[in-house]
Amino acid sequence: DIQVTQSPSSLSASVGDRVTITCRASQDLSNYLAWYQQKPGKVPKLLIYATSTLQSGVPSRFSGSGSGTDFTLTISSLQPEDVATYYCQKYNSAPYTFGQGTRLEIK
Amino acid sequence: EVQLVESGGGLVQPGGSLRLSCAASGFIFSTYSMNWVRQAPGKGLEWVSFIMSSSSAMFYADSVKGRFTISRDNAKNSLYLQMNSLRAEDTAVYYCAPGVGWPPRLEHWGQGTLVTVSS
Numbered sequence: 656d657i658q659v660t661q662s663p664s665s666l667s668a669s670v671g672d673r674v675t676i677t678c679r680a681s682q683d684l685s686n687y688l689a690w691y692q693q694k695p696g697k698v699p700k701l702l703i704y705a706t707s708t709l710q711s712g713v714p715s716r717f718s719g720s721g722s723g724t725d726f727t728l729t730i731s732s733l734q735p736e737d738v739a740t741y742y743c744q745k746y747n748s749a750p751y752t753f754g755q756g757t758r759l760e761i762k
Numbered sequence: 763e764v765q766l767v768e769s770g771g772g773l774v775q776p777g778g779s780l781r782l783s784c785a786a787s788g789f790i791f792s793t794y795s796m797n798w799v800r801q802a803p804g805k806g807l808e809w810v811s812f813i814m815s816s817s818s819a820m821f822y823a824d825s826v827k828g829r830f831t832i833s834r835d836n837a838k839n840s841l842y843l844q845m846n847s848l849r850a851e852d853t854a855v856y857y858c859a860p861g862v863g864w865p866p867r868l869e870h871w872g873q874g875t876l877v878t879v880s881s
Contacts, residue, residue: 656824689867691807698857698874699799699807704867742807746865749812749821751797756806 657682659745661754667762674730676757678743683723687747690719690728694739702741703728735761764788766858766872773878778848782875784841784858792836795861797868798843800854800877808854811843812861826852848879 658681668674678688690703701710703719706726716731730737738761743754770782784796798810811832812821820832831844841858855874862869 687865691868693807698871699868700871701867701869704863710869740806744807744809744868746867748865750823751809751812751866753799753807753809 656750657684657745657747657752659743659752659754661743661757663757664755665758665760667760668733669762670733670735672733674733674737674759676728676741676743676759678721678726678728678754680724680726680745684726684745684747686722687745688719688721688726689744689746690717691742691744691753692737692739693742699742704746733759733761764860764870766860766870768856768858768872768875771856771875771877773880774848775881776849776879778879779844779846780848780877782843782845782856782877784872786839786841786858786860789860791839791860795866796832796834796841797859797861797866798832798841799857799859799868799871800852801857801874802851802854805854810856812866813841845877848877850879853877853879 660679686706688706691699693699707719718729720727741757765787767785774780797812813832829847833842857874859868859871
């Protein structure tokens with residue numbers, strides 16, 4: 656099975672900072688990589704799919720990039736409401752493995 | 763509006779069984795693949811199982827293979843997860859989520875149902 660490694664596991668940044676989270680797969684995902692945001696006590700929310708396609712209603716400060724095995728979620732200007740845990744997920748084929756998660760806090 | 767309501771969770775002893783249900787509405791259930799995803803308390807998301815719209819194929823995480831069975835009833839707009847030989851490490855909130863597109867991404871999630879495996 657393809658392994659998915661997400662980093663960092665936690666991150667603290669200031670409002671307005673540019674934040675980057677990475678996800679690395681052990682094999683080519685053909686760009687079928689999604690990012691989810693889960694706020695405390697809430698259900699996960701799809702942010703980005705197919706590496707870089709922004710889900711409807713998601714603020715444009717979120718973006719995704721990458722190809723093959725290396726992917727990045729970027730928040731261009733961190734806002735207080737972005738405090739959450741972020742997960743990547745490979746969905747090119749089963750098993751549809753999630754990354755370990757990145758807990759994002761405001762400094 | 764898509765609505766997904768999971769039920770059937772509760773407290774069960776190790777080695778026991780439980781059947782989860784997910785009642786779906788607001789979309790044409792019979793045309794969507796479906797997934798179960800779980801989250802242990804304070805832990806990350808773990809994909810558990812997938813079923814095609816026609817039940818023609820099912821997939822499982824290695825951690826549940828041989829113990830859990832996913833099924834669906836398109837006439838009742840319902841998804842199920844039969845969980846046998848439950849272990850403490852199966853304790854989690856279980857979410858159902860339709861797969862959108864192919865390959866399937868998870869655009870909508872239910873609120874989840876808590877399964878606690880403990881003696």
